[in-house]
Amino acid sequence: MLGFMPLAAPAGNFSLTRLWSGRLWGVLGAAALVLFVVVPIGNLAVPDGSVFHISDYAVTLAGKIMCYAIVALAMDLIWGYTGILSLGHGLFFALGGYAMGMYLMRSIGLDGVYKSNLPDFMVFLDWKAYPWYWSFTQHFWYCALLVVLVPGLLALVFGFFAFRSRIKGVYFSIITQALTYAAMLLFFRNDTGFGGNNGFTDFKRILGFPITAPQTRMALFMLTGAALIGFLLLGRAIVSSKLGRVLTAIRDAETRVMFSGYNPVYFKLFIWTLSAVICGIAGALYVPQVGIINPSEMSPANSIEIAIWTAVGGRGTLIGPVIGAAAVNLGKSWFTQAFPEYWLYLLGLLFILVTLYLPRGIAGLWSKGR
Amino acid sequence: MHFSQVPLPENSPIPDSQISSKETGISDGHLVRPGVDLSHGGILYLDSISVSFDGFKALNELSLVVDAGELRCVIGPNGAGKTTMMDVITGKTRPDSGSAYFGQTIDLTELTEPEIAGRGIGRKFQKPTVFEKHSVFENLELARKADKRVWPTLTATLDSTARDRILTILETIQLAPEASRLAGLLSHGQKQWLEIGMLLMQEPQVLLLDEPVAGMTDDETMRSAELFLTLAGDYTLVVVEHDMDFVARIADRVTVLHEGRVLAEGSMRSVQENEQVIEVFLGR
Numbered sequence: 001m002l003g004f005m006p007l008a009a010p011a012g013n014f015s016l017t018r019l020w021s022g023r024l025w026g027v028l029g030a031a032a033l034v035l036f037v038v039v040p041i042g043n044l045a046v047p048d049g050s051v052f053h054i055s056d057y058a059v060t061l062a063g064k065i066m067c068y069a070i071v072a073l074a075m076d077l078i079w080g081y082t083g084i085l086s087l088g089h090g091l092f093f094a095l096g097g098y099a100m101g102m103y104l105m106r107s108i109g110l111d112g113v114y115k116s117n118l119p120d121f122m123v124f125l126d127w128k129a130y131p132w133y134w135s136f137t138q139h140f141w142y143c144a145l146l147v148v149l150v151p152g153l154l155a156l157v158f159g160f161f162a163f164r165s166r167i168k169g170v171y172f173s174i175i176t177q178a179l180t181y182a183a184m185l186l187f188f189r190n191d192t193g194f195g196g197n198n199g200f201t202d203f204k205r206i207l208g209f210p211i212t213a214p215q216t217r218m219a220l221f222m223l224t225g226a227a228l229i230g231f232l233l234l235g236r237a238i239v240s241s242k243l244g245r246v247l248t249a250i251r252d253a254e255t256r257v258m259f260s261g262y263n264p265v266y267f268k269l270f271i272w273t274l275s276a277v278i279c280g281i282a283g284a285l286y287v288p289q290v291g292i293i294n295p296s297e298m299s300p301a302n303s304i305e306i307a308i309w310t311a312v313g314g315r316g317t318l319i320g321p322v323i324g325a326a327a328v329n330l331g332k333s334w335f336t337q338a339f340p341e342y343w344l345y346l347l348g349l350l351f352i353l354v355t356l357y358l359p360r361g362i363a364g365l366w367s368k369g370r
Numbered sequence: 371m372h373f374s375q376v377p378l379p380e381n382s383p384i385p386d387s388q389i390s391s392k393e394t395g396i397s398d399g400h401l402v403r404p405g406v407d408l409s410h411g412g413i414l415y416l417d418s419i420s421v422s423f424d425g426f427k428a429l430n431e432l433s434l435v436v437d438a439g440e441l442r443c444v445i446g447p448n449g450a451g452k453t454t455m456m457d458v459i460t461g462k463t464r465p466d467s468g469s470a471y472f473g474q475t476i477d478l479t480e481l482t483e484p485e486i487a488g489r490g491i492g493r494k495f496q497k498p499t500v501f502e503k504h505s506v507f508e509n510l511e512l513a514r515k516a517d518k519r520v521w522p523t524l525t526a527t528l529d530s531t532a533r534d535r536i537l538t539i540l541e542t543i544q545l546a547p548e549a550s551r552l553a554g555l556l557s558h559g560q561k562q563w564l565e566i567g568m569l570l571m572q573e574p575q576v577l578l579l580d581e582p583v584a585g586m587t588d589d590e591t592m593r594s595a596e597l598f599l600t601l602a603g604d605y606t607l608v609v610v611e612h613d614m615d616f617v618a619r620i621a622d623r624v625t626v627l628h629e630g631r632v633l634a635e636g637s638m639r640s641v642q643e644n645e646q647v648i649e650v651f652l653g654r
Binding site for chain 2: 238241242243245246248249251252253255256258259260261262263264266267270
């Protein structure tokens with residue numbers, strides 16, 4: 001777009017606005033081919049016995065990991081580029097998940113254990129009708145709106161007061177951590193009306209399609225893949241815009257940004273809210289694929305893990321955190337089967353090693369980046 | 371638009387209505403200067419400003435008037451309140467009492483830092499503060515006067531006028547060969563110049579410069595003196611500096627601060643001969 005080149009400038013740092021190079025577009029094209037052609041054929045068309053068959057387990061795992069990758073991408077926008085470490089991003093993810101979960105619970109209809117119009121947990125609590133905040137949740141469009149609005153508004157209000165009060169650094173991180181913890185305690189209560197510690201599960205269908213059917217699964221998988229690619233491109237467009245340069249400038253010298261005439265509060269609020277909304281959408285894609293949402297998604301440890309994926313992949317690179325989320329979670333699904341009790345130690349060790357020896361993460365191994 | 375070698379600000383003589391959106395790239399209220407009223411010749415008015423930190427009076431009934439277009443040097447021993455004075459003018463510190471006006475009408479004590487910057491007061495910090503992970507070119511691009519709200523920033527593009535402007539400033543601060551380098555890789559003196567260049571990109575009316583030649587080589591210091599002398603008149607400059615030779619070379623008028631108030635004011639010569647000033651500086 002800007003292509004400023006009047007001086008004999010060395011290539012490299014001279015990127016004002018430049019979307020990805022041809023090579024990276026190639027990688028993206030290959031990823032799309034795998035997501036939308038190879039996996040669907042391998043899973044649905046190739047028979048079970050064949051070596052080319054892709055199992056349902058693999059598809060679900062990949063779908064789940066792509067949801068995590070979207071979250072890591074959102075984290076990179078706020079942490080990697082803007083320098084604000086959120087330790088509460090699990091909350092936005094879970095809220096998006098719960099909003100989608102409400103629709104899925106309503107879609108169970110009379111097929112629950114108690115054959116009631118109400119979800120089983122409400123029957124169990126002896127409730128006679130849906131509480132007011134469940135109104136309209138039988139409509140998909142309404143829940144889709146909640147997926148965006150609930151995390152978005154919470155982030156907007158919380159962010160406004162936090163940024164306006166100039167809460168920064170570790171203080172901001174601790175408050176976000178407390179926020180997700182408080183929400184977890186709230187959602188653990190049965191009276192809150194979201195199923196207490198069991199959360200939502202036993203979904204039967206989505207938009208009329210049986211939720212466990214291979215075709216439904218594949219549709220959700222491809223939708224998640226499309227969302228991941230879409231958010232990568234959106235993120236790239238943002239960080240290569242002038243606004244993206246302001247965000248990085250806020251990270252590096254916030255007072256200079258202020259004295260240059262930008263009000264950092266609104267720039268932080270913009271990227272913070274966008275990041276929360278992206279997390280909410282990831283959560284909404286996650287729940288129908290995994291089949292459950294409960295308050296443990298809001299546990300502080302989950303939010304810390306998101307930060308670890310991002311750090312392992314490489315902050316401020318967008319593609320890095322996607323790789324980081326995939327690498328750590330693939331490692332996790334193998335390791336938690338082999339040595340379940342040691343996973344958290346390994347995760348902690350990984351974080352320390354990456355911080356010490358790979359400060360720019362996996363992505364730092366390839367690109368010079370910035 | 372044509373820019374001469376030394377960039378001229380769209381300054382006071384131009385009525386507001388003529389600062390059109392076409393010319394400035396600004397579409398509405400937020401950043402268009404609501405004409406700094408210079409009808410009485412003064413551009414900065416500080417009137418009995420007091421600021422105290424935990425009982426320590428950093429500024430004690432400080433009163434100071436700076437005329438439009440002058441090059442004012444502010445000197446004084448450590449802790450005299452020089453930096454605090456700049457903090458008050460730029461909105462970083464709110465005074466406990468007293469008033470601070472930009473022109474006749476703009477009350478600086480009621481505006482935030484970005485608002486004051488947008489109205490036309492630029493500030494260079496004592497420690498050079500640039501965006502180290504951005505190139506020199508990008509640093510200037512970010513500082514450039516424009517609509518600096520979120521959405522216009524997201525959709526901003528760099529037109530040829532803006533690019534020419536950046537190139538002009540690059541020449542002025544003699545960093546054209548470094549345009550594509552990361553600002554973090556510049557020498558200390560170059561960073562100082564880049565920061566001054568960023569201020570010029572903001573097209574301010576007042577430049578507050580906190581120790582602008584600290585850490586510069588003799589050659590760089592001399593070139594800075596030349597630059598400031600060319601800028602004076604078109605801009606109002608307030609320079610805080612310890613280097614007395616430098617001050618003697620550039621100053622129209624010198625203000626001596628001591629213990630949070632003005633001790634003396636006048637030409638360099640008159641100030642140097644002032645009994646009280648000699649006492650404070652020589653610690654008799």
